[in-house]
Amino acid sequence: MSITQPKQTKLGFMKAGAGAGLIAGFGLFSSFFGIDQWLDLPIGTFYKTIGLTMGLDQMPAIATGFLAHMATASLIGAMYVLASSKWRFFQLVTVPKAIMTGVLTAMIVFTFVFVPIHLFVMSPILEVQLVPTENYSYDEQNGLATVLYNSKVITIAMTLHIVFGAIMGLMAGIFLHDQYEKVPRKRGIF
Numbered sequence: 185m186s187i188t189q190p191k192q193t194k195l196g197f198m199k200a201g202a203g204a205g206l207i208a209g210f211g212l213f214s215s216f217f218g219i220d221q222w223l224d225l226p227i228g229t230f231y232k233t234i235g236l237t238m239g240l241d242q243m244p245a246i247a248t249g250f251l252a253h254m255a256t257a258s259l260i261g262a263m264y265v266l267a268s269s270k271w272r273f274f275q276l277v278t279v280p281k282a283i284m285t286g287v288l289t290a291m292i293v294f295t296f297v298f299v300p301i302h303l304f305v306m307s308p309i310l311e312v313q314l315v316p317t318e319n320y321s322y323d324e325q326n327g328l329a330t331v332l333y334n335s336k337v338i339t340i341a342m343t344l345h346i347v348f349g350a351i352m353g354l355m356a357g358i359f360l361h362d363q364y365e366k367v368p369r370k371r372g373i374f
Contacts, residue, residue, distance in 0.1 A: 197269045197360075198262040204355035205261020209254045211351045212344055219340055225327040233331050237309040257348070264289045265356050279357035286353020287346055294345040299338070307332050 216230045226232075228246040231253065235245025268274040268285065276282040310328055331337055 197265045200359040201261040201265025202258040204352045205257040207355045208348045208351035209257030229327040276357050282357025283353040287349040290345040290349025
């Protein structure tokens, strides 16, 4: 006697996607600290920039940046899997397709969300905050200036978004494999 699994609901898809996004977000967690070291920045600078724009400083800024990063990763994952359940092109019928659509989703997010927020929200706020130099040590000023003006930051961010999308797609494909097991494939992985 076989037990059939019920079809996923919208909420079920969103939970699976949020989990996939969180796993991908945690997968990048150590990368941020490694990039800080690679660019000779104080540890936690990438997370700290998010908290600084919210008016926080030091450890609370880093913690808030981390939590905002994880919440965003979870939201992106939930929206990605919900979209995949609605549109045939994005259906996660195979794990390789899930990885490809995850990377595509991450590039869309990078292009239409990250870059505008970085250039038109984060950078202006951080530039204003850098003016009263007595609030920041030399290392902090140098780190924030690097995040604002170093062209490597955009390249690194794009690379990390691609890695995030691949991990998110992989995990979503694994989580939802049973949902798409009987979906007819047009060609190969699609």
